[in-house]
Amino acid sequence: MGIDLGTCNTLVCVRGEGIVLNEPSVVAVKKGTNRVLQNGNAVGWVAKEMLGKTPGSITAIRPLKDGVISDFEITESMLGYFIRKVQGRSRFIGPRVVIAVPSGITAVEKRAVLDSAERAGARRVYLVEEPMAAGIGAGLPIVEATASMIVDIGGGTTEVAIISLADIAECTSVRVAGDDMDEAIINHMKKTYNLMVGEQTAERLKMEIGSAAPVGEETTMEVRGRDMISGLPRKTVVTSEEIREALQEPLSAIINTVTRTLERAEPELAADLVDNGIVLAGGGALLHGIDVILSNATGLDVRIADDPMTCVARGTSIYLENIEDWKNTMESDLDEL
Ligand code: ADP
Numbered sequence: 604m605g606i607d608l609g610t611c612n613t614l615v616c617v618r619g620e621g622i623v624l625n626e627p628s629v630v631a632v633k634k635g636t637n638r639v640l641q642n643g644n645a646v647g648w649v650a651k652e653m654l655g656k657t658p659g660s661i662t663a664i665r666p667l668k669d670g671v672i673s674d675f676e677i678t679e680s681m682l683g684y685f686i687r688k689v690q691g692r693s694r695f696i697g698p699r700v701v702i703a704v705p706s707g708i709t710a711v712e713k714r715a716v717l718d719s720a721e722r723a724g725a726r727r728v729y730l731v732e733e734p735m736a737a738g739i740g741a742g743l744p745i746v747e748a749t750a751s752m753i754v755d756i757g758g759g760t761t762e763v764a765i766i767s768l769a770d771i772a773e774c775t776s777v778r779v780a781g782d783d784m785d786e787a788i789i790n791h792m793k794k795t796y797n798l799m800v801g802e803q804t805a806e807r808l809k810m811e812i813g814s815a816a817p818v819g820e821e822t823t824m825e826v827r828g829r830d831m832i833s834g835l836p837r838k839t840v841v842t843s844e845e846i847r848e849a850l851q852e853p854l855s856a857i858i859n860t861v862t863r864t865l866e867r868a869e870p871e872l873a874a875d876l877v878d879n880g881i882v883l884a885g886g887g888a889l890l891h892g893i894d895v896i897l898s899n900a901t902g903l904d905v906r907i908a909d910d911p912m913t914c915v916a917r918g919t920s921i922y923l924e925n926i927e928d929w930k931n932t933m934e935s936d937l938d939e940l
C-alpha cells in the first residue's frame with residue numbers, strides 16, 4: 604500500500620483498488636499524556652469531530668501540523684491505526700508499504716516513521732519524498748531528462764520542487780499553506796467584524812467563497828461566531844471580494860516560494876519549464892484562481908493536477924509498483940538513515 608502522510612489528511616492507496624482510506628491526520632489524546640482516547644481509536648474522522656469542541660481534559664492533536672513530527676508516539680499511534688484499518692478491510696494487502704513524507708523532515712523523523720510502520724505490521728517500508736510522489740501521481744514525466752515543477756499546497760506546508768531524471772533538483776518547503784489561509788480569514792473576521800469564528804468555519808469560507816484571483820461570480824456567505832465585545836453568538840454576511848483580500852498575505856508567501864525556487868534552477872532546467880510549465884497538487888490547488896496568480900507571477904503555464912488531493916497517495920502506489928526502477932534513489936535514501 605502507498606500512504607500519503609499529510610499534515611492535514613492521510614490517504615492510503617492500494618494497487619488495483621485505488622484510494623481505500625482518506626481521513627484527517629488528527630488524534631485525540633487525554634491532556635498531558637500520549638494516550639489516544641477510546642482504546643487508541645480516537646484517530647482520523649473520530650478525532651476531527653472533537654477538534655475545537657473538546658472538553659478540558661481532551662485535546663485533539665495534528666501531530667504533523669507543520670510538516671515536522673511534533674510527537675513521535677502520537678504519530679506512531681496514528682500511522683498504526685490507519686495501517687491496521689486498511690489491513691482489516693482488505694482481503695490481502697502486500698506487506699510492502701511506501702510512505703510519502705514531507706521533504707523537510709529530519710533523518711530521526713524518517714527513522715520514526717519507518718519504525719512505526721514496521722511495528723504496525725509492514726514487512727518492508729520505503730519512504731519517498733512527497734513532491735516526488737506528487738509528480739508521479741500527477742503523471743509528470745519525472746524519469747525523463749526534462750524538468751517538471753510541482754507545487755503541492757497542503758494544510759501545513761507548501762512544497763515546491765523541480766524534478767528531472769527521477770531526482771529532485773531543487774526543492775523548497777515552507778510552512779505556509781491552507782491552515783494559514785484559514786487563520787488569515789479568522790483574523791479578518793476579528794478585525795473587520797469583531798467576530799470570533801472557529802477554524803472549521805474559516806475553512807468553509809475559504810472553500811466556498813474564497814479565491815486567489817477574481818474568477819467567476821462574486822458571492823456572499825453567512826457566517827456565525829461569537830461577538831468579541833458582547834461575548835454573545837451572532838451572525839454576519841461576508842463577500843467573496845473581502846475573503847480574497849484577506850488571503851493575499853499567505854498567497855504572496857506561496858508565490859515567493861515558487862519564484863525563489865525558479866530562480867535557483869539551472870538554466871537548462873529553467874528552459875524545460877518554459878515548455879512544461881508548473882503542475883499544482885494538494886488541497887490548496889482547489890482554491891479558485893490559484894493557477895491564475897501563479898501563472899501571472901511566473902509567466903509559465905500552470906495546470907492543476909487531476910484530483911489534486913489524491914495525487915500524492917496515487918503516486919506512492921505507482922512508486923511501489925515500480926520499486927525496482929527506483930532502487931537507486933531509494934537505497935541512497937536509506938543509507939542516510
Ligand atoms: P496535506 O497534504 O498537508 O495533508 P491536503 O493536500 O490534504 O493537505 O490539503 C488540505 C488543505 O487543502 C486544507 O488546508 C484544506 O482547507 C485545503 N482545501 C481543501 N479543499 C479546498 C478548496 N476547495 N479550496 C481551498 N482549499 C481547500
Ligand code: MG
Nearest residue numbers: 609757885915
Ligand atoms: Mg500533502
